[in-house]
Amino acid sequence: MSAPIDYRISEEAGRRFAVVPLEQFTELVERAGETDALTLPHEIVSRHLVDDVPLVRCWREYLGMTQAGLATRLDVSQAQIAQWEQTDAKPRYATLKRLAGAMGIHVRQLTLDDD
Numbered sequence: 001m002s003a004p005i006d007y008r009i010s011e012e013a014g015r016r017f018a019v020v021p022l023e024q025f026t027e028l029v030e031r032a033g034e035t036d037a038l039t040l041p042h043e044i045v046s047r048h049l050v051d052d053v054p055l056v057r058c059w060r061e062y063l064g065m066t067q068a069g070l071a072t073r074l075d076v077s078q079a080q081i082a083q084w085e086q087t088d089a090k091p092r093y094a095t096l097k098r099l100a101g102a103m104g105i106h107v108r109q110l111t112l113d114d115d
Helices: 022-032 042-049 055-062 067-074 078-084 093-103
Strands: 008-012 015-019
Touching (some): 055 093
């Protein structure tokens, strides 16, 4: 999406939610082509939006993987994983596809800010 997503954080019954206007949500679903690509656990959304943790790191930790374990799956060094997890890192799309495949998720779950 080229326009920023208009969201707010809401709390209900002790759970935090990212709330977006229905029109934007519908557009996201249509653009994704599959609703599974938009599924993000609350823990990941919160860490990414509130704590500014990169999605690669959020997913890796959520899935209980170490940097070394993910590096082994990708045949790269642990230092390379650490570099991709930096807040200002912008891994190439091909790299994100490899990371997503190694973690068993859809690449769109790592590219929320991109078109």
